[in-house]
Amino acid sequence: MNPFLDSLLPYPFERMNALKAGLRSRSNAPHIALSIGEPKHATARFLVDAATDTAHVQAGLGTYPATRGSDALRAAIAAWATKRFALSRGTLTAERHVLPVSGTREALFSFGQCVLSGRADRCAVLPNPFYQIYEGAILLRGTAPHYVACPESTGYLPDFDSVPASVWDACELLFICSPGNPTGAVIPLDSLKRLVALADRHDFVIAADECYSEIYPDERRPPPGLLQACAELGRDDYARCIVFHSLSKRSNLPGLRSGFVAGDASILERYFLYRTYHGCAMPTHVQHVSELAWSDETHVLDNRALYREKFATVTPLLAEVLGVREPEAGFYYWPQTPIDDETFTQRLFVEENVTVLPGRYLSRPHDGGDPGVGRIRMAMVAELAECVDAAERIVRFARTL
Numbered sequence: 001m002n003p004f005l006d007s008l009l010p011y012p013f014e015r016m017n018a019l020k021a022g023l024r025s026r027s028n029a030p031h032i033a034l035s036i037g038e039p040k041h042a043t044a045r046f047l048v049d050a051a052t053d054t055a056h057v058q059a060g061l062g063t064y065p066a067t068r069g070s071d072a073l074r075a076a077i078a079a080w081a082t083k084r085f086a087l088s089r090g091t092l093t094a095e096r097h098v099l100p101v102s103g104t105r106e107a108l109f110s111f112g113q114c115v116l117s118g119r120a121d122r123c124a125v126l127p128n129p130f131y132q133i134y135e136g137a138i139l140l141r142g143t144a145p146h147y148v149a150c151p152e153s154t155g156y157l158p159d160f161d162s163v164p165a166s167v168w169d170a171c172e173l174l175f176i177c178s179p180g181n182p183t184g185a186v187i188p189l190d191s192l193k194r195l196v197a198l199a200d201r202h203d204f205v206i207a208a209d210e211c212y213s214e215i216y217p218d219e220r221r222p223p224p225g226l227l228q229a230c231a232e233l234g235r236d237d238y239a240r241c242i243v244f245h246s247l248s249k250r251s252n253l254p255g256l257r258s259g260f261v262a263g264d265a266s267i268l269e270r271y272f273l274y275r276t277y278h279g280c281a282m283p284t285h286v287q288h289v290s291e292l293a294w295s296d297e298t299h300v301l302d303n304r305a306l307y308r309e310k311f312a313t314v315t316p317l318l319a320e321v322l323g324v325r326e327p328e329a330g331f332y333y334w335p336q337t338p339i340d341d342e343t344f345t346q347r348l349f350v351e352e353n354v355t356v357l358p359g360r361y362l363s364r365p366h367d368g369g370d371p372g373v374g375r376i377r378m379a380m381v382a383e384l385a386e387c388v389d390a391a392e393r394i395v396r397f398a399r400t401l
């Protein structure tokens with residue numbers, strides 16, 4: 001067996017199951033899970049119709065899909081990204097700069113396998129706390145992870161200034177996540193530009209996970225992206241930069257398994273080769289739905305309006321007992337807990353039948369600290385009434401502490 005498998009930690013939800021094993025809730029109220037970031041808003045009707053269109057599904061089931069995806073899908077993606085991130089026209093081409101992926105989870109993982117050399121003296125840099133796939137991709141390639149804390153003092157952004165030059169010299173791949181899971185922090189455009197300069201200076205690749213980029217409160221201020229930083233720098237070849245986007249959160253399609261990667265054409269050419277063996281080509285009927293989804297913004301605007309209403313209602317409720325702040329973007333709260341995060345999670349479940357995720361399951365101890373300890377992650381994915389119900393139960397519970 002691959003010896004690096006031993007370095008993987010159980011996934012947070014398995015740790016969660018172990019934490020709750022043997023516990024029974026004393027509450028008769030229905031269970032509410034705020035622990036999983038699975039969008040629950042209704043999928044737009046035209047997308048459901050497209051996904052269940054018998055002719056397309058039948059055609060898709062009867063063919064091997066192409067790894068590169070259809071020209072039409074890649075064109076829709078290139079057009080979307082060009083408009084969304086104000087890229088210079090024609091610089092992000094459907095032919096060379098875009099690949100469809102079967103959800104960003106598999107893409108983030110396989111991208112790590114493709115880019116990292118596996119040399120013992122090299123490393124990869126990732127935020128802490130983080131989406132667990134980054135670390136899995138790094139560890140399973142036998143690469144050393146270097147964690148960068150996202151403390152409250154930096155607005156929950158990775159403190160890149162704390163990274164020694166020797167680490168950047170050894171770095172092959174930097175993962176960033178903006179808007180952040182779990183912190184909701186958005187990396188400003190100037191910081192993205194500085195990271196691009198750092199990547200040039202120290203010769204590494206940036207993998208920017210932007211799968212929450214379309215969930216944000218202010219229509220006038222969409223979160224910036226890495227390709228946008230490149231465009232502003234006049235870096236129209238997007239050298240060293242790859243972004244990851246998903247329909248899961250943007251279009252409430254987590255079950256479709258659809259996203260894309262875009263950026264540096266020379267890296268994508270190598271990644272395309274990798275993917276032909278990796279074998280995660282997107283089924284053609286899924287490509288069809290995806291093309292429609294990337295070509296429409298109305299349903300995305302409607303989705304954002306639902307989150308806006310939800311955060312406006314729930315934040316003042318929770319703020320009575322927990323130091324919650326509305327996330328800059330994305331759909332998570334990441335508050336401190338008045339007691340240990342695992343104990344808080346257990347007791348909240350027992351008293352109120354609400355499940356949250358202990359922060360420590362999303363972070364690692366590093367440099368004498370652990371930015372997840374004493375925090376919880378709460379996903380505001382359910383419909384408004386259920387989130388309000390959950391908030392009221394949390395308030396009742398927190399008042400007993």
Ligand SMILES: Cc1ncc(COP(=O)(O)O)c(C=O)c1O
Pocket residue numbers: 037102103104105106131177180181209211245246247248254257258259
């Ligand atoms: C930060 C982050 N990146 C990537 C993903 C994967 O999303 P998907 O594979 O559905 O595109 C998730 C899912 O929750 C996530 O939170």
